Ligand SMILES: Nc1ncnc2c1ncn2[C@@H]1O[C@H](COP(=O)(O)OP(=O)(O)OP(=O)(O)O)[C@@H](O)[C@H]1O
């Protein structure tokens with residue numbers, strides 16, 4: 001479904017160029033649950049940003065359902081993020097001034113399609129055990145609850161691929177389990193899931209494990 | 221619409237900042253509104269008075285042109301006179317088609333009279349001004365002892381339409397239409413009636429003199445022949461008359477020129493003021509919008525990373541500009557209109573204005589214009605922020621960097 005070929009991103013620091021992501025070949029298909037690990041600063045977020053259209057690659061290709069999309073316009077990428085590819089930002093990414101329900105629905109009301117997903121949002125909140133928090137503001141939620149809201153938000157519009165940058169960092173075992181179980185179930189339902197993590201302990205045989213080091217990705 | 225709802229919510233989140241921005245726009249709209257009313261009022265009074273008067277050249281006693289202008293434009297009462305015998309000489313001057321004397325008298329704010337009003341006596345045989353008004357309104361010429369009043373003169377004597385002048389009740393035979401000039405506060409009569417007033421006991425008691433109206437004129441109104449230049453006629457009159465003649469001739473424009481100059485300089489001042497204010501308000505709004513947007517880059521980044529379109533994000537920012545412009549503009553116009561209507565009297569006295577245009581239709585039109593400008597200014601100020609948001613790369617937005 002999504003394939004990258006020789007994907008490279010070069011940054012410069014103190015006038016020295018370095019490849020944050022170096023010639024990465026990667027493929028993910030419906031039903032895949034891929035986990036990307038690697039030390040801090042190895043280029044995981046940069047790679048995710050490129051395949052979600054947040055950063056433009058310097059060279060290489062991105063194919064989605066057989067089509068080259070690496071040179072698509074910002075509008076096209078935004079529309080794609082509202083439909084096929086869902087991205088969960090690293091860290092806390094809830095909008096502090098909007099309620100849980102608004103957080104989930106707003107991006108789609110503001111997308112070029114302008115759809116109202118309120119019913120779907122309530123349904124997905126129930127699945128995450130957050131149904132009575134729909135009208136709460138993020139500040140009144142625990143870290144684990146906030147993370148679950150962010151994940152729920154990524155699934156609300158039924159995307160084909162969900163990319164989540166460290167969705168389980170700083171979470172206790174119980175919250176980590178809730179989220180991973182949800183991802184596993186969704187993968188079994190035919191979604192493609194790609195997450196990054198520092199925590200190697202939860203990786204099991206159902207997951208495809210990739211490691212990144214200094215911008216170079218290898219499959220384990 | 222969802223973008224408007226979010227814009228409102230964003231504004232509501234920072235009430236002090238929002239009200240400050242609304243206040244800027246309010247100031248702009250209110251100044252624009254008030255100064256327009258002042259300038260328009262001045263201009264329209266000058267124009268209406270000139271049209272209503274219908275004379276091309278006016279002859280007044282030497283050095284009384286200022287009083288004449290103040291009487292015409294500001295409605296100040298006047299009673300200057302000169303010897304009427306000069307009227308004949310004036311009529312004989314080349315280029316003069318019609319010349320008719322008018323005599324001005326003022327009543328006093330005493331028990332003798334209803335209120336201080338300007339009395340204007342005219343000579344029906346030569347007159348071409350008042351007679352033409354009467355013809356237009358199908359009013360018969362007043363006979364001896366009868367008066368005709370402007371629309372703002374209240375004839376309030378008991379038992380019938382009459383006006384008390386120097387202890388004598390004069391029947392009011394007609395009310396003229398409203399003209400929005402100072403003629404609305406005048407009482408018109410023929411020279412014969414004027415003589416009656418001047419011969420009254422009360423007049424003698426007041427002024428200790430018994431004038432003969434046939435020897436007196438305050439002005440001579442002149443209609444020139446077709447194809448002649450007004451200025452030439454005025455110059456001819458001044459040139460042909462004896463050195464010791466007590467009068468000088470002016471074109472209507474010259475008489476009005478002081479008022480016109482005043483209105484021009486008022487226009488100048490207000491346009492400078494409004495321009496300054498415009499720049500100031502735009503700069504202030506741009507600053508505040510920039511701060512507000514910089515605070516929210518991360519929010520825009522998050523929304524965009526989840527698929528929100530840049531166009532919609534810009535709509536939110538522009539929506540905020542629109543709401544501020546609309547609220548500020550509306551309040552500005554409404555408050556100014558109310559102030560104008562309530563303090564109309566005080567303002568005219570304070571600003572030495574003849575009158576203020578406070579017609580509903582006019583105020584509505586002007587309000588719409590000012591509201592439009594307020595909206596444009598405010599949306600323009602937010603446009604800069606919207607442009608910045610639309611132009612920035614998503615990864616800088618996500619990091620929450622300053623734009
Ligand atoms: N805009 C940028 N300009 C220059 N260098 C950058 C930029 N963004 C990232 N980098 C560098 O690129 C490298 C990869 O960064 P990236 O954020 O992808 O790491 P990461 O693997 O996600 O780390 P972490 O696990 O801590 O999130 C780092 O060395 C980082 O300093």
Ligand SMILES: [Mg+2]
Nearest residue numbers: 044045090165
């Ligand atoms: Mg990262």
